[in-house]
Amino acid sequence: MLDSRPESEDRTELLWAVGDTAGVERWIADVLEAEPDAALPRLVAGVRHISWGWEARTGARAQHVSREQFEIFHDRLRTAEKHLYEVAEREPRWTSPWYGLQTTGRGLQVGPSVARRRFEATVRRDPHHLGAHQQQLQQVCEKWGGSHEEMHAFAAKSAFGAPGGTLLGQLVAIAHIEEWLSLDQGPDDAYMRRPEVTSSLRKAADHSFRHPDFVRQGAWLKVLNTFAMAFSLAGDRASARECFQATDGRVTEFPWNHLDGSDPAAAYRKQRSSAGR
Structure with missing residues (x-):
């Protein structure tokens, strides 16, 4: 289904549906090994690790998240970033990896300058990408250091x-x-x-x-x-x-x-x- 939905038609919703599905992280590793040059399995792995990371962190305020939870959260987001950068190298026209990197960047607190560059990389490929703008809106919210x-x-x-x-x-x-x-x-x-x-x-x-x-x-x-x-x-x-x-x-x-x-x-x-x- 993902392969039949091109990037030009914005497959963000489908990707996030896969990313929110428990167990994807277990079988996607075998797909990556079987298809080392394929971009789509890496994209799926990256998006799943984002969602999986936030599952560990939970939606609680930072002061209510334990150190162990943060360590798992950051470890999974760093794995996601590795996969997403590999996708971006293989498919330079794709929007989804950069959109994913906007999300990981917020969780890893890469700072406003890096976050802005990732947003700009997404909208260069799709100027009206809703998800990209939603992520940047969160980036400039008061709760994430903006106003x-x-x-x-x-x-x-x-x-x-x-x-x-x-x-x-x-x-x-x-x-x-x-x-x-x-x-x-x-x-x-x-x-x-x-x-x-x-x-x-x-x-x-x-x-x-x-x-x-x-x-x-x-x-x-x-x-x-x-x-x-x-x-x-x-x-x-x-x-x-x-x-x-x-x-x-x-x-x-x-x-x-x-x-x-x-x-x-x-x-x-x-x-x-x-x-x-």
Whole structure:
């Protein structure tokens, strides 16, 4: 399936589905040995080691992650980097290895300059690659050493610097959700209900999924789910209802896991009901 989905059609979602599958790390080693010159098995191995690394680290804050967990995390990410650089050498036009290196770079704390170069290497090959922009947005988030101002500026520049109808409008919604997550209960809701937040979400929606050139392909469903949650938190029921109608009951784990980590679909249903859909 991966081989039939060319890089030009963005196989990020498929790769991550493989990467999140337990046990891939056990049998992929035999494939690498059997096909020493093949790029795709190395790509799979690299992506699996990224996901496997984050499994060891968990999603906890750094102060709640043990030294042993960090050692396993970094060891697996370094293995991933080895595989991904080998893929990049074999297939210099491929986007996926550089996208993977953006993720490993954040975990290994390579610093903003190296992270920026990896992002630029990805978008040189695919200027509107959603995953690459999502990774760079995380890189400039406050929790990863950036700031809210830098995060919002990057989101707006990426979204509105792209032609109308791309998926990159999602970055604006993600940035607002990220700031909402950083705030305590009470101030978080007050932030999302600011008129300027609602206005920026509507502008991003107009330039993205509401644009006549928008095509429902790739990660479009995740984009609509993200806007559905952002508009719900902002209290814009009409816009949220529009998104819920477009998703037609199809729920993506992100971003609803931020509202209910154990049952994202329950969070979706609750907000959909509140929006009157």
